[in-house]
Amino acid sequence: MSDEKTQPIGPGPADEPTVPVAGPSAGVPADESPAAANLAAENTVAENPKSENAPAAALGDADSGPQAAAEPDAPTLADGVKRRISGAGAVIGVLLVLLGFTLAVQLKSNSADESYNSLREEDLYVILTDLDSRAARLRQDINELEATRRELASGASSRDQILKEAQERADDIGILAGTLKAQGTGITLRFADGSGPITAEHLLNAVQELRGAGAEAIQIDGTGGSVRVIASTHFTGADGGGIDVDGVRLTGPYTVTAIGPEDLDKAMEFRGGVVDDVTGDGGTVIVSEPHPVDITAVRGTPNLEYAKPVS
Numbered sequence: 001m002s003d004e005k006t007q008p009i010g011p012g013p014a015d016e017p018t019v020p021v022a023g024p025s026a027g028v029p030a031d032e033s034p035a036a037a038n039l040a041a042e043n044t045v046a047e048n049p050k051s052e053n054a055p056a057a058a059l060g061d062a063d064s065g066p067q068a069a070a071e072p073d074a075p076t077l078a079d080g081v082k083r084r085i086s087g088a089g090a091v092i093g094v095l096l097v098l099l100g101f102t103l104a105v106q107l108k109s110n111s112a113d114e115s116y117n118s119l120r121e122e123d124l125y126v127i128l129t130d131l132d133s134r135a136a137r138l139r140q141d142i143n144e145l146e147a148t149r150r151e152l153a154s155g156a157s158s159r160d161q162i163l164k165e166a167q168e169r170a171d172d173i174g175i176l177a178g179t180l181k182a183q184g185t186g187i188t189l190r191f192a193d194g195s196g197p198i199t200a201e202h203l204l205n206a207v208q209e210l211r212g213a214g215a216e217a218i219q220i221d222g223t224g225g226s227v228r229v230i231a232s233t234h235f236t237g238a239d240g241g242g243i244d245v246d247g248v249r250l251t252g253p254y255t256v257t258a259i260g261p262e263d264l265d266k267a268m269e270f271r272g273g274v275v276d277d278v279t280g281d282g283g284t285v286i287v288s289e290p291h292p293v294d295i296t297a298v299r300g301t302p303n304l305e306y307a308k309p310v311s
Contacts, residue, residue, distance in 0.1 A: 175216065175217055176217075177299070177302065178217075178229070178230040178297075178299035179298055179301055179302075180298065181296050182216070182217040182259055182294075182295045183259070183294045183295070184216075184293070185262060185290050185291065185292055186215070186217075186258050186259035186264065186290065186291075186292075186293040187257075187258060187268075187287060187288050187289070187290055187291075188256065188257050188293065189255070189258075189268065189274070189285055189286070189288075190253060190255050190286045191203070191206075191252060191253060191254040191255075191278065191283060191284070192253040192283065192284045192285075193283060194282045194283045194284045195282035196281045196283050197241075197282075198243075198252055198254060198278070198283045199237065199281075200235035200236055200243045202278050202283065203220065203243060203254065204235045205274060206256055206268075206274045207233070209268060210256070210258045210260065210268075212267070213261065213263070213264050213267035213268075214261045214264070215259065215260035215264060216259055217259045217295045218258045218259075218295075219258075219295045220245055220254060220255070220256050221250075221254070221255040221257070221297075222242075222243070222250030222251055222253070222254045222255070223250065223251040223252070223253075224242070224248065224249050224250045224251055225250060226296070226297040227246055227250070227297060228295070228297040228298055230299060232246075233245065233246050234246060257293050259293060262290045265288070265290060268287045275287065
C-alpha cells in the first residue's frame with residue numbers, strides 16, 4: 001500500500017483562480033450554455049427595466065449588431081410592392097386613354113355611315129352616278145393639262161406659233177368690233193318702200209334675226225352712206241324721212257349685207273320672220289342666195305371710258 005495521502009479536491013497552489021465575468025452575466029461560469037446566458041440577461045432586464053436593448057446585446061445575434069442598427073431606412077418588401085403598383089397604374093391609365101380615343105373615332109365613323117343607311121337605293125345610285133361624272137371630268141382635265149405640259153416641255157408652242165394664235169384672235173375681235181374689214185360667204189337683203197315705208201323697226205328686226213342665225217359681220221348701206229353694225233348700233237326714225245343709224249341718216253332703198261352660215265337665207269324666210277314682217281306692213285324685201293360678199297365699212301378704234309379689262 002502506498003504511503004501517499006489522499007488530498008482534498010480544491011484549488012491547488014498551481015491552479016489559477018477563477019475570474020468572474022463582468023457585466024450583466026457576471027457570476028455565470030464560462031462553460032455554461034447560451035440558454036443560461038439568455039436567462040441571466042432576462043433577469044438583468046427585470047431588475048433594470050430601462051435597459052430595453054440589453055437582451056439584444058446579450059444574445060449576440062448578428063442581425064442586432066452594429067451593422068443592423070446603422071441601416072434603419074433600408075428598403076422593405078412593402079416599398080417594392082408600392083413601386084410595382086404605381087408603374088402598373090400608369091400603364092393602365094395610358095391604355096384607358098387609347099381605348100377612349102378608339103371608341104370616339106368608331107362612334108364618329110358609325111354616325112357618318114348612318115347618313116347613307118337611311119337613303120333609298122335610287123338616291124344612292126344618283127350619288128354614285130354624280131361621283132362617276134365628276135371623276136370623269138377630273139380625269140379629262142388631268143389629260144388636257146398633261147398634254148399642255150408635254151407641248152410646253154417639247155417646245156411645240158414656239159414664239160412664232162404663239163404670235164400667230166394671238167394675231168388670229170386679234171383679227172376675230174377686230175371683225176366683231178367692226179374695226180376690220182371682212183369677207184366670206186353671206187347674203188344680202190334689199191329693202192324698199194311699197195304701199196308702206198321701211199321703218200327703223202324693220203331694219204332692227206332684220207339685224208336681230210341675222211345675229212340669232214349666226215351672222216358674224218353686218219353692214220347697212222343706203223342713200224347717204226354705209227354703217228358697220230356692232231353691239232352698240234341703234235336705229236331711230238329721222239325727221240323728214242329715212243332712218244338714223246348710229247348718227248348717220250340713210251334713205252331707201254336699204255341693203256343689209258351679212259356674213260355667216262350658209263342657211264342665213266332660210267332664217268329670213270321662215271313664217272313670221274323678216275320677210276313676212278316687212279311685206280305685212282306694205283314694204284318689199286328681196287333675199288339673195290348665199291354667195292361671197294365683202295364688208296368694207298369699218299369703225300374707228302373705240303375709246304372706252306367706263307369699262308376696263310379684268311386681268
